[in-house]
Amino acid sequence: MTKGKDKVFNGFMYLIMVVASLIVLVPTLWMVSTAFKPNDEVMVTPPQWIPDAPTWESFIRIWNDYPFATYFANSVYIVLAATIISLVFSAMAGYGASRFRFRGKSAFLTFLLVTQMFPSIMLLIPFYKVLKTLGLIDTHMGLILVYISFTIPFCTWMMMGFFQGIPKELDExxxxxxxxxxxxxxxxILPLSLPGIAATAIYSFLQGWNEYMFALILTTSEEMKTLPVGIGQLNGFYKIVWNDMMAASFVSSLPLVILFLFLQKYFISSLTAGAVKQ
Structure with a gap:
């Protein structure tokens, strides 16, 4: 009876996993399908999952007819810079918090955690005023400062957790x-914490790469806009070119896939890091 119940339970869990996977994959597959459709197949009824005449026209248009290369380069530069800065400072802060006792340590860590509780929209006006005062509106440095202010607090907590899993006897x-x-x-310490660094890097990169609101408000010129803002502008006032938008979305998702593929082994290791207390 117990084995029978286990089989039913396992079958039910597999069913839930299949349904959850479909929920995640169906929009992605539809994006890829639409990206390869010619204009006359985008709005046909009933919808077609597999285009009759797949074409690369949408991918060619986003590079030729729009400043997509500029948006892509801006996102790569801003997000990479913010990720590297966040990793450096959060690693040092996390190591210090995990190894030293100092006055105000609990208050410091609590403050870092509390900063994550405020909704981003509430911080938009203060950030805008500060950057305007410093003359950093519509600049790469302005967006980098905003992004690291979001990622460093949580990344510090992440790195501190990984450093705490490394025995202090190694330091001694x-x-x-x-x-x-x-x-x-x-x-x-750093070579031993590569899984934690990989997980922190992925988190920081995702936060910056997908950020839209601050990039939209804090940049005004085409030369400074990032990918999310550029893709949003493909949503025209009178017309939405869905295949171009899906092609742009597909291209913008490739860096995330490549990043995860390169850091996958470290990321998987980080899932069990710290599970056993020393």
Missing amino acids: AATIDGCGRIRTFVQI
């Missing part, structure tokens, strides 16, 4: 061998 052994704190951190 390195000190006995003559290593200073910085050398111990760079040469011993």
